[in-house]
Amino acid sequence: MDRSLTAEAPGIEAFIRDLPKVELHVHLEGSMRPATLIELAARHRVEGIPGTPEEIRDWYEFRDFPHFIEVYLASVEALRDEEDFALLAADVAATLAAQNVRYAELHVSLYGHLMRGIPARVVFDGIEHARREAEREHGIHLRWIPDFPGDYGLEAGEETLDAVLRDGPDSVVGFGVGGIEVSRAPFTDLFGRARAAELHSLPHAGENGGADHVWEALDLLHAERIGHGIDSMGDERLVGRLRDEQIPLDVAPTSNLRTRAVDTIGKHPLPRMMEAGLLVTLNSDDPPMFGTDLLNEYRTAHGLGLGAPELATLARNGVRASYLDASAKREMITEIDALLARFPAP
Structure with missing residues (x-):
């Protein structure tokens, strides 16, 4: 990320700040600010959660992806009643809006x-x-993607989908599966039922479980977007399909670094994914837990060698891959193009 410290940085920083953005892969619960987590844990006398922001930061040093999931589930214990969920969502909305995010589709760990x-x-x-x-x-406009952890099995998915179909508001746009990555094959009929209810298929796949899970998400779950999908780059045939069909991949570089999916940020495949013609969107995943936000993900992308035109492409990709209505998409893309036109050429 050293390139963000060059003479070009002030201009790029303003460009990143002013870009109209959407975010398509951010977890509601994983967006809880340390101060909110501490407040709710104290209110409900939840044990095992650190009591200071400094201790929370240390708690968020993840050994690997399973350790991240362990901490994630422990933090969710602080959410108990309707007011807690309202407070969390209000905090997240304000934080996103401050980054010029106009629209977001948030995963909700309903199970x-x-x-x-x-x-x-x-x-x-x-x-x-x-x-x-x-x-x-x-x-800011928010929409919801309820999901379940695949490693908890089919029954967890069925209970989650039943609850969504029974109680979900119109602002629910899709259905997802996350957690520790396992085969997506057992969830074929479950996602068929979700699609029949007009919920978009939005699974995680290929974050750290290999390209086979991306194939399963496409062929069996009929995924419309892939959460992460970075393992796709090891399979040339899969890359060709993703490129030809322009299936969006929701990429979160800092998340992949913090969960050890990549060894160093310099090894992240984001630039190669774009060079391959993939429709990549940029996202923060679980921002406070990973010490990031969407602005920082754009800075990170710049540090990986992407200039203003490529950052604008990432922003446009997010708009195109979203479930915004057509007129709102056109308006946002026009704004992005106008901002890029004003940015000095290198």
């Missing part, structure tokens, strides 16, 4: 709450209240 006995209605009522307030206060 992580159902398994604790918290009804889906409590979750949805809380986040919907915050969504409506955020739209009025900040002008």
